[in-house]
Amino acid sequence: MNRFFIPKLEGDYSDILMTRGIVEIVKFILQEQNIESPKIVIKNQSSFYVVESDEKIKKEYFDNLKFKSLYPLIFYNKMEQKPDYTSDIIDFTIEEEYKEWSDSKMKSNLIRQTTGIPLSNKIMNDIYAIKDYFGDVLLIILRFYSQIKLDYSILNKELDGLFEGIQINNFKKVIKYKLTYEELAKVERSLDELFNGFDNYHWSKRNKVKKFIKNNLEESETTKEIVDNIKELYNQGKIEFTTNRNALSCLLPIRVKGLNVNDLSSDSRITPSNSSESWSKLFLIIIGFYKSFILKSLSSGNRLYSVITPNQVLLDDFDMVYSSVEPNYYPAEILEKQNILYLSDFISKLLDKLPEFNFQRGRRSRRNRLKNYIEGLKNVYLVDMGQNHVIKNIYDLNVPNWIILDEEKDKGKFKEVFEEFKDLIRPIDDKNEDIKIFQELYNFLTTERVDYLLNYYYYHAILVMQRLGDDQGARIYKKRSVKFIMSKLDGGYAKILENEGFKNFAKAIRNSTLVPIYLNEKKKVKFGLLQDLRRAALNKKTLLTELSEFMADYNNENGLESFHHGHQKRANLTTKDFEDVVKLIDENDSKIIGNMLLAYGFGKDEKVKEIKEDDSNE
Numbered sequence: 001m002n003r004f005f006i007p008k009l010e011g012d013y014s015d016i017l018m019t020r021g022i023v024e025i026v027k028f029i030l031q032e033q034n035i036e037s038p039k040i041v042i043k044n045q046s047s048f049y050v051v052e053s054d055e056k057i058k059k060e061y062f063d064n065l066k067f068k069s070l071y072p073l074i075f076y077n078k079m080e081q082k083p084d085y086t087s088d089i090i091d092f093t094i095e096e097e098y099k100e101w102s103d104s105k106m107k108s109n110l111i112r113q114t115t116g117i118p119l120s121n122k123i124m125n126d127i128y129a130i131k132d133y134f135g136d137v138l139l140i141i142l143r144f145y146s147q148i149k150l151d152y153s154i155l156n157k158e159l160d161g162l163f164e165g166i167q168i169n170n171f172k173k174v175i176k177y178k179l180t181y182e183e184l185a186k187v188e189r190s191l192d193e194l195f196n197g198f199d200n201y202h203w204s205k206r207n208k209v210k211k212f213i214k215n216n217l218e219e220s221e222t223t224k225e226i227v228d229n230i231k232e233l234y235n236q237g238k239i240e241f242t243t244n245r246n247a248l249s250c251l252l253p254i255r256v257k258g259l260n261v262n263d264l265s266s267d268s269r270i271t272p273s274n275s276s277e278s279w280s281k282l283f284l285i286i287i288g289f290y291k292s293f294i295l296k297s298l299s300s301g302n303r304l305y306s307v308i309t310p311n312q313v314l315l316d317d318f319d320m321v322y323s324s325v326e327p328n329y330y331p332a333e334i335l336e337k338q339n340i341l342y343l344s345d346f347i348s349k350l351l352d353k354l355p356e357f358n359f360q361r362g363r364r365s366r367r368n369r370l371k372n373y374i375e376g377l378k379n380v381y382l383v384d385m386g387q388n389h390v391i392k393n394i395y396d397l398n399v400p401n402w403i404i405l406d407e408e409k410d411k412g413k414f415k416e417v418f419e420e421f422k423d424l425i426r427p428i429d430d431k432n433e434d435i436k437i438f439q440e441l442y443n444f445l446t447t448e449r450v451d452y453l454l455n456y457y458y459y460h461a462i463l464v465m466q467r468l469g470d471d472q473g474a475r476i477y478k479k480r481s482v483k484f485i486m487s488k489l490d491g492g493y494a495k496i497l498e499n500e501g502f503k504n505f506a507k508a509i510r511n512s513t514l515v516p517i518y519l520n521e522k523k524k525v526k527f528g529l530l531q532d533l534r535r536a537a538l539n540k541k542t543l544l545t546e547l548s549e550f551m552a553d554y555n556n557e558n559g560l561e562s563f564h565h566g567h568q569k570r571a572n573l574t575t576k577d578f579e580d581v582v583k584l585i586d587e588n589d590s591k592i593i594g595n596m597l598l599a600y601g602f603g604k605d606e607k608v609k610e611i612k613e614d615d616s617n618e
Contacts (some may be wrong), residue, residue: 001146004051009152012254012394013293013307013378014285019049020292021284022145023315024070025138026053029061040315044375048148049310057142065135067128071290074108074118083121085128106295110250111286119245120286123279126241130166137162141280156243156278163241167201171237175209178226178233179217187216206234247275249391250293250305251285253380256391292322296329301384304329304342309375309396321374325349334430335381335393336442341425343377343397343445344418350374350399351415370403370414400448402488413484424460424475434459450489450592457482457599461513461530464602468517469527476514479603486596496588497600501580504573505547508554509533509601511570524557530598537594540585551578 004026006019023040030038035055043050069086076092083089090108101109111118117125127137140162144155172195176184184191194212198205210230217223226233249256255275296304308325310318327346332338350370376398382389403414421441428437437459444452460477467474487494496502509529516524529550536546551573562568585593 001142002053002056004142004145005148006049006051006145007152008047008049010252010254012252012380013305013309014252014254015049016307016309016378017251017285017288017292018281019051020288021286022051022142024287024291025142025284026051026057027315028068028070029057029065029138029142030055032065033061042310042313042315042318044309044311059139062135062139065138067131067134069124069128070287071120071124072104072108073121073124074112076112078115079117083125085131104290106297107290107293110295111248111289119248119282122242123245123283123286126279127283130163130239130241133162133166141284155280159280160243163239163243164199164201167237167239168195168198168205169237170239171195171201171205171209171234174233174236175213175226178222180220180222183217183220183222187212190216201237203234206230209234241279243279244276245279245282247277247282249380249382249389251282251289252277253305253391253394294322294326298329298331300331302331303382303384303389305380305382307378309378309398311371311373311375313373317373320353321350325353327377330426332430334435334438336435336438337425337428337430339395339397340438340442340445341422344421344425346377346397347399347403348415348418348422351411351418354405354411368405369401370405371399371401374399398446400445402448402485402490404488417481417485420477420481424477427475428463434463437463448489450486450491450493451595453485453489454592454595454599457602458530458534458595461598461602465513465517465527465530469522469525476602476604479600479605482600482603493596496584496593496596499580499584501577502584502593502597502600504571504577505551505581506597506601508550508570508573509597510603510605512550512554514602514604530602533594533598537591540590543585543590543594544582547578547581 004022006015006022008015019042023042026040027038030053039054041052043052067085069088072088072090073083073086074090074092075082082091090102090105092105092108092112096105108118108120111120113119127134130137137159140158141155144158172191175191176188179187191212194208198208207230210227213223213226247255252275255277292307294306294308296306298304306327308318308321313321325346327342327349330338330341330345332341347370354368354370354373376396378396379394380391381393381395383392405411405414425438425441430438437456440452440456440459443449444456457477464474464476483494483497486497512524512526512529516522533543533546533550536542554570555572558568558570558572561570581593581597
């Protein structure tokens, strides 16, 4: 076995945690064979996550496999006994400030219960009780996931079959232990055949054993004890293994109703629904939980759970991502604002680590799409309801497809774009200012539609004009950022931005809006120009009329300046410029061209504050 297929049954991050559980078992098995650094790849394929190892796992690897707790256990003061079979324990009886807690302790706090044994301990306790069969348990799990199967109840049946076999074997050992050496030598082969014929551990089996002892051995003190106490001996063979457990919201969030449901009437429930799950699935999820879960506890009391979604990445690289790329969280009133900042910070950090990825196991292609390696983030947002937290949103934040590195310097340019998003969005008041800025940018990042991007630039430009007009500070997006993003989007937008007539009209828009403000010449600012052009862009005829009138006014202003001062600072728009733009509108949608003029025209040049003469910083 070297390939394993984990289905995306839940649709939330629990599928990834489960995949990570399989990864850790594969890694553990190989390392037990002194294969210290196996190359394990995690792939995101259609309806499955695929785990692939360069080392094949052989059946004999599971023979005599020693038990190991594959995740830390929990101990706190309301538990009667501390687990004594592992040293990997999160001990809550040790007093520590919350800020000093380890990452594992913070995660364990979500699993720890008010009273009683935590779920993670219960499952591991059951496994430890059959520790001699630890290899058999892991073999059944890996063997099941090594094939694509549609009926996942088969795994539970196979494990149940193992448990039946363990109990039958235990019962047989108890009976053999009670017999004398001579008695056992006489009937051992026949006794083995009897027990081998048992297909379950039903109470009726004790009667068959009782009958066998009576028929095949003369009555003695030992045989009489077996016959008289057959029920008790049968019970000694039993194992207490709970096959289904109640899940937790941090492990299987999609199973829990919360504020993300439509019906919150008095009759609706905000309690777990269908939260019972097989122990084997929870076992794998908990292993992954300790390896891959990101917890953000917010000052408001709310919480954010996140898991990084792989696309195709080596395990070592994936671990590196978790250890050093965990994004910062920026609490905000508007969820879209939170998510823009969270995703932008994640992508910026991911870009820093991109050169360390082992591209295609050695050979690095010239063109690298970031999403080919990391899909993004799967998130669960919970609100503090007093005594508990309720899920409000379950959603994905994926890396945009247009983050494509055609050359080395693209990494720095992409990072600059997402750092700019953070710098621009963070200071905007999400209570009192236009929230459409957040909504449009968030829509662009999650859908990659150019109209959302252009809408974002428009609303941001309007906000900047309002602030600058009131002598308030304002951060403005850079023109080169607009150009770089548009060059990475499908649709031929880069070619439009290089059109000479387009660039000259965009420059004229900038000279009529942004530049006069920086030159403290507010009388020359056309404050309604952006709105007029956006309305006119709804169709070709009105846009051409608006641009024609703008061109005439712009050139007239230049003529007046030349008449009064003997020279003009700005170059005139020409008939050729207008013809170029007309051709672009004929070849493209008027809304796209009109809004691209606004976006590119309002973008800030790096030296915009130093403009004194003609703005020629193209």
